[in-house]
C-alpha cells in the first residue's frame with residue numbers, strides 16, 4: 001500500500017535498469033530512517049508485454065499491469081514517482097523481446113504483422129500498445145519543466161566537453177518540405193462546447209468509412225486536422241536524394257518514429273523505398289509476399305530475406321547495392337558494423353541525432369568511417385527550420401563554447417496527451433482518395449475537412465484547455481523564479497499555434513507578470529533570439545509545444561552539458577503530485593553492450609541523483625517530513641561534491657563506472673548526513689556508515705574495478721535474470737555489507 005510517504009521508482013530497460021539494480025538498494029537504505037518507503041514499479045517493455053497476455057501465462061508468470069496502475073497514481077495528489085527512461089520500442093525491438101520471452105518459457109503469441117483473423121487482429125492491437133512512445137503519454141499527466149541545475153551548468157563551464165569546429169564554408173544543411181506537409185494544410189479550431197466527434201473518410205467512390213467512431217471533446221479544447229501528402233513527400237524525397245547525389249553530400253534522414261509512432265514510420269518507409277526504388281520495383285511482389293515492411297527499417301528486409309535460397313538473396317542484395325551506385329552516400333549510425341541511417345527508424349530519432357551532428361561540427365559518419373558534411377532531411381518544415389537556423393548560426397559564429405554559453409531551460413506542453421501524444425489512435429494512412437471529415441456525432445455538422453489522396457497520412461491532434469492554462473502558469477512561475485526572459489515559440493501562421501497564442505494571451509492575464517520579460521515569437525525568430533543570447537552567456541526560457549519540448553531538451557543540453565542525461569526533468573502533475581524524470585535522454589543501448597562484453601557500465605546516474613533530490617524535497621514540503629528535506633539537501637550537496645571530485649562514470653573500461661560513481665555518491669551523502677546539524681537523529685544514524693565507507697573507500701573501489709574487463713552475464717536483454725544482474729551490478733561485498741549494516 002502506498003501512502004504519502006512512498007516514492008515509486010520505475011524499473012525500465014537497458015542501461016537505466018542496470019543502474020537501478022545498483023542504486024535502488026542505496027535509495028531504500030538512505031530513505032528508510034526518514035520513514036519513507038520506496039516501491040518499485042516495473043514498466044519495462046518486457047513487463048508491459050507480459051501484462052497484455054495474462055491468459056497465456058501460468059499464475060506464477062503473470063505480472064500486474066504496472067503501467068496502468070502507475071497511470072492512475074499520477075492522478076492522485078500524493079503521487080511521487082521517479083521515472084527513468086524506457087524503451088519506446090520499434091517493431092523489431094518488440095519482436096526480439098517477444099522471442100526472448102518465448103524462449104524463457106512465456107507462452108505469448110507471435111507478433112502478427114499482417115493479421116488475417118479477428119484473433120490475430122486482437123493480438124496485434126494488444127502489441128500495438130507496447131510499441132513506440134507507449135509509457136510517457138500515460139504517465140505525463142502534467143507539463144514539463146526541464147533545466148540544467150546550477151551546479152551542473154557550473155561544472156560544465158569548468159570542465160567543458162569537446163565541441164568540433166564549424167566552418168563558414170560548411171555545406172551542411174537541412175532540407176524540408178515546402179508544401180504538402182502537416183504544416184501546410186493544417187486546420188484548427190477551439191471548441192465552443194463539449195462535443196463528440198467522429199473521424200470519417202468519404203471516398204470519391206461514395207463510400208463513407210468511419211476511421212474513429214468517437215472522440216469526446218471538452219469545451220475550450222483545441223483540435224486540429226492535418227495531413228501529409230504522399231505525393232508531395234515522394235517528390236520531395238526524390239528531389240533531395242538526387243540533389244545529394246549531384247552535389248556529393250551525405251544523405252541523412254531524421255524522424256521521431258517513437259513519439260510520432262504511427263505517422264513517422266510511414267514517412268521513414270517512403271524514404272527507404274524511394275532510395276532503393278529500382279530494387280523495390282523489381283522485387284516488390286516478393287517483398288510483399290515475405291511480409292517485408294521497411295517502415296520498420298532495412299533491418300526488417302535483411303531479417304526476412306535471410307532464409308531465402310542464397311542465390312535469390314544474393315541477387316536482392318546485388319540489386320540493393322546497384323541502387324546505391326546512383327544514389328548519394330548514406331549517413332551511418334554505426335559505420336564499423338555497416339549500419340546505415342535506414343537500418344531502423346528509431347536509430348535516427350531527431351531529438352538526439354541532430355544535436356550530435358551539430359556538436360560534431362555539422363558532420364556525420366560515412367560508410368568509410370570518416371566524418372562528412374551532410375544533407376539532413378527532416379520532412380516536417382516547422383521543426384526542420386529551427387535546425388537550419390542553428391546551423392546558420394554555427395556557420396557564422398563558430399561552434400558554441402560550453403565555457404561561456406548561456407542556458408536554455410524548457411517549459412513544454414504535454415499534459416493529458418497534448419498534441420502528438422494523443423494522436424496515435426487518430427492517425428490514419430488513407431486507403432482511397434476522398435474527403436476526410438471531423439464530424440459532430442450529434443448534429444452531423446462537419447467541423448473540419450481535408451481533401452486527401454490515397455496514401456496521405458491524416459491525423460487529428462487535440463489539446464485540452466486545462467493543460468494550456470497549467471502550461472502558461474508554469475511558464476510564468478519559471479520566469480518569476482529564474483528572472484530569465486521567457487519566449488513562447490509559437491507561429492501565428494500555423495493554425496494550431498494561432499489558437500494557442502489566443503489562449504496564451506488570455507491566460508497570461510491571470511498572473512502577475514509585472515517586471516517579467518515574456519514574449520511570443522515564431523520558431524525561427526525564437527531560435528535566433530535565443531542563440532544570440534546564448535552566445536553572449538545569457539539565459540532564456542523556451543516555452544514550447546510537445547514536439548519542440550522534446551527536440552530542444554536534447555539540443556541545448558547536448559550543446560551546454562555534452563548530454564541531456566544531466567538535465568533536471570520535472571513533471572509537476574496537474575493533480576498535485578510530482579513525477580521526477582531522470583535526464584532527457586534515452587536508454588542508451590550501446591551501454592548494455594559494453595557491460596555485457598566488458599563489465600563496464602558507462603551510464604551516468606546523475607539524472608537519477610538530481611531527480612531523487614527533488615522528489616525528496618517535494619515529499620518533505622508536501623507532507624511536513626523534515627527528515628526528507630534534510631535527505632534532499634544533503635543529497636544535493638553530495639551530488640555537487642561528486643561533480644567537483646570528478647567521480648562521474650568514465651566511458652572507458654577499467655576506470656570508474658556507474659557502480660563506482662554510485663558508491664561515491666553514497667559515501668558523500670552519508671558524510672553530509674553525518675555532518676549536518678538540522679536532524680540529530682539522522683546524523684547519528686548515518687555517522688557509522690559515513691565512517692565505514694570512508695575507511696573502506698580504497699577497498700570498495702578496488703572490488704568494483706576488479707570485475708571489469710571480462711564479459712558479464714545478466715541473463716537476457718529485455719527480461720533479465722534478477723540474481724545474475726544483482727550480482728553483476730553489486731559486486732563489492734564490502735559496500736553491500738556496509739549498506740546492510742544500516743538496514
Ligand SMILES: NC(=O)C1=CN([C@@H]2O[C@H](COP(=O)(O)OP(=O)(O)OC[C@H]3O[C@@H](n4cnc5c(N)ncnc54)[C@H](OP(=O)(O)O)[C@@H]3O)[C@@H](O)[C@H]2O)C=CC1
Nearest residue numbers: 085086087088258349352565584585586587588602603604
Ligand atoms: N524518457 C524516455 O523514456 C526516453 C526514452 N527514449 C528511448 O531510449 C532509447 C534510446 O534512444 P537513443 O536515441 O539511443 O538516445 P540515448 O539518449 O539513449 O543515447 C544517446 C547517447 O546519449 C548518451 N547518454 C544518454 N544518456 C546517458 C547517460 N545517462 N549516461 C551517459 N551517457 C548518456 C550516450 O552517449 P555516448 O554513446 O557518448 O555514451 C548515448 O549513446 C529509444 O528506445 C528511445 O525511444 C529516448 C528519450 C527519452
Ligand SMILES: O=C(O)CCC(=O)C(=O)O
Nearest residue numbers: 088133136258259550584
Ligand atoms: O516518449 C518518447 O518516446 C521519448 C520522449 C523523449 O525523447 C523525451 O521526452 O525527451
Ligand SMILES: [Mg+2]
Nearest residue numbers: 351550554584
Ligand atoms: Mg527527447
